[in-house]
Amino acid sequence: MLRRRYLLQLLVRKGVSTRYRNSALGWGWSYVKPLTQYFIYYFVMGIVLGRSRGIDNFAVYLLAGIIMVNLFNEAFSNATKSIVDNKALVKKIYLPREMFPIAAVIVAFVHFLPQVVVLVLVSVLTGWTPSLLEIGAILLGALLVVLLASGLGLIFGAVNVSFRDAQNLVEIIRLFATWASPVLYSWVNIAHVMPDWLTRIYMMNPLTSAIELFHYGFWFSTSDGRLQPPPHLLQYSLIGLVIALVVTAIGQLVFRKFERRFAQDL
């Protein structure tokens, strides 16, 4: 994998540069799509359903959560489809096949950066001055998401070769990812309606910690402080990190096992 770093670099460049070929807006779409989604959520959840009550500076809160979930969804589903999309190569030329899901995750990450720029701008406008601790939280959050998406992407990408059902399962997981993490509401809402043990499981979801870390990084210091970060965020983040690492390790194993049959099953 390391030996073929140059190839990985070219695959990523190809993914990035061919993504918006033949479209007038080009990379503008990386802003337009999430922003549209954002305004819909903002209007429906924040204004119509009044979810923003109790969450000061809801605009930043929502944006931080959404771009994080988008990164996960994007990376996860790209990685899942990567092997099947590169069918021609996988069938004919021998090269480390992990390249494809990994490149897909990196492309999603590159795609995520302009959204972070928007988030930073909005946060600065609402009075954000980053501290070291906040930046650490942001980096840890992004790391959690990338690891989890890579691990799951490896598993589903490998399974997708023989069973295209995986793609549809991924859609469902994406839906869950958006709603089963504190993006559109706060963790307090969840803690109110769920029994203690279920809340604990909810908090162990690496995505939950990642999003809360992002909230802590970008949003908390700009709010009035009434909505505190969830208790034991650091512990839960570390648990999340362990889970994400385990998932990545399982992903590697599953991928290795299935890899041998890729060329004939595609």
Next chain:
Amino acid sequence: MDTTKNRPSIIVEHVQKTFLLRHAHSFKEAFISKVKKKKISSSFQALKDIDFVVNEGESVAILGYNGSGKSTLLKLISGVLEPDKGRILTRGRVAGLIEVGAGFHPDLSGRENVYLNAAILGMSKKEIDERFDDIVAFSEIEDFIDSEVKHYSSGMFLRLAFSVAIHVELDILLVDEILSVGDAPFREKCRKKIRELVDEGKTMVVVSHDTGTVRDLCDRGIVIRKGEMVFDGPVEDAITALKGK
């Protein structure tokens, strides 16, 4: 005795390859078949107990009619497929002129595609930089190298793809029925280039049923019929064996 002549380059040891033809392509189908106790797959033996050694510098033809398993064998040597039984060992870098152009992306320029494909075939940036001019010169499409590949004619596309593949640094060259690339002069050029590689002492395995090419390029022939190796010896005799049942 010349020691380099007897250094094995490819060892194929009692190799078997069975294809499972799956009839289920979704969890649902797999599950229903399981409940109904229907077979979800049937098997097809593509190669049976193939066993041979190719020494360094040898050029070997694998001969056989369609469906005999010769392309499967080539894919096994290249590492794309793995054998079910037995093993295959290769020494050095293996490069295949198998379906050239598989990694080309129509929306990228010729130049970008050269870099991408050479990297896919295992070259480093430095090596590609060094050979880039040769690659382009060989393909004879200098004027179009910076336009997108989707605007190329099919001949130009194949010439560029072939040119990338042939310039890869390699020790073992695998060739699959691709000497039908481009027009007659370009074909002649390819053949000459391959000859050159053979003369440099590279190991080569050619899969073909075109006896003309084979006679020209190879010294040794292996005949495969319905997955079984039926002959291994000088190329002339192999061709006779192939034709004379």
